[in-house]
Amino acid sequence: MVIRPETPNDYESIREINIAAFADHPYSHQTEHLIVEALRAARALTVSLVADIDGEVVGHIAFSPATINGMECGWFLAGPLAVLPDFQRQGIGQQLVGTGLKAIRDLGAKGCVLAGNPAFYVRFGFRRSSELVLDGVPPQFFVCLPMDETIPQGKVAHHAAFSVTA
Numbered sequence: 001m002v003i004r005p006e007t008p009n010d011y012e013s014i015r016e017i018n019i020a021a022f023a024d025h026p027y028s029h030q031t032e033h034l035i036v037e038a039l040r041a042a043r044a045l046t047v048s049l050v051a052d053i054d055g056e057v058v059g060h061i062a063f064s065p066a067t068i069n070g071m072e073c074g075w076f077l078a079g080p081l082a083v084l085p086d087f088q089r090q091g092i093g094q095q096l097v098g099t100g101l102k103a104i105r106d107l108g109a110k111g112c113v114l115a116g117n118p119a120f121y122v123r124f125g126f127r128r129s130s131e132l133v134l135d136g137v138p139p140q141f142f143v144c145l146p147m148d149e150t151i152p153q154g155k156v157a158h159h160a161a162f163s164v165t166a
Contacts, residue, residue, distance in 0.1 A: 001092065003099040006048040006060070011040075013057035014050065021082035031164055032080040038161030039064050046076060047103045051083070051092045059083040061096040063104050064161070066113055068132070069154035074110035077158045081116070097124055101145070111146045113156055118143050132156050 006014060018033035039045045044064045051059030059082065066077040078100060083092045101124060104112060114121065115137045118128065126143040131153040134142050144151060 001095070002052045003049055003095055004052060006045075006050050010050050010057050010060075011037075014048075014060045017057065017060050017084055018080060018082045020084055021088075022080070032082060034164045035080060035161050036060070036062055038164045039159060042159065042161055044159045044161060046107065047100055049096055049100055049103070051087075051096055053087075058087040059092045059096050061093075061100045063100055063112070064159050067157045068152045070157070073152060074108060075152070075156075076104050076109050076112045077156075078112050078114040079116065093120070094123070097121070105147055109147050111144060111148070111151070113142065113144045115141050116143070117141070121145075134158070 014036060015033045018036060022030055022032045039062060045062055046065060047063040049061050050057045061078065061081045063076045063078050065072055066075045068075060078097065081093055081096060101112065113132060113134065114126070115134065118126065118141065121143050124145060126145045128139065129144045129151050131151045132144050133139070134156045
């Protein structure tokens with residue numbers, strides 16, 4: 001398996017992966033593919049990686065800038081993260097997250113936030129923090145990873161692409 005940056009040839013595969021991965025997800029509005037496309041159209045995909053197995057794209061992760069209290073401060077939002085159902089639970093998501101976190105660190109990121117299952121993300125150093133909140137996301141599912149050990153306080157906002165509707 002190779003983790004690599006997306007190319008235009010991957011766009012349709014990324015769309016299909018997100019549709020399939022979130023089809024039965026209980027907390028999804030099934031708009032993840034639209035979010036990725038809107039982030040791409042707005043040039044807000046800072047890092048967009050795919051997992052490629054023998055020429056087949058089977059997973060994807062996106063990283064986009066986040067603001068805290070309305071200001072850009074070097075923090076990013078990870079997600080969506082999606083792996084085709086037949087390839088889940090094989091470590092592909094872990095590799096996508098790990099490679100993506102390295103990529104944003106290399107860009108000088110000060111931290112990363114995401115909405116997801118804390119049990120999965122704790123292995124990367126993500127943790128809950130009462131200092132940061134994201135409207136509409138229950139605190140138990142909102143985690144952060146400070147990259148310089150400081151956590152700002154305030155309201156996190158994601159790119160407007162996350163508000164896209166089907």
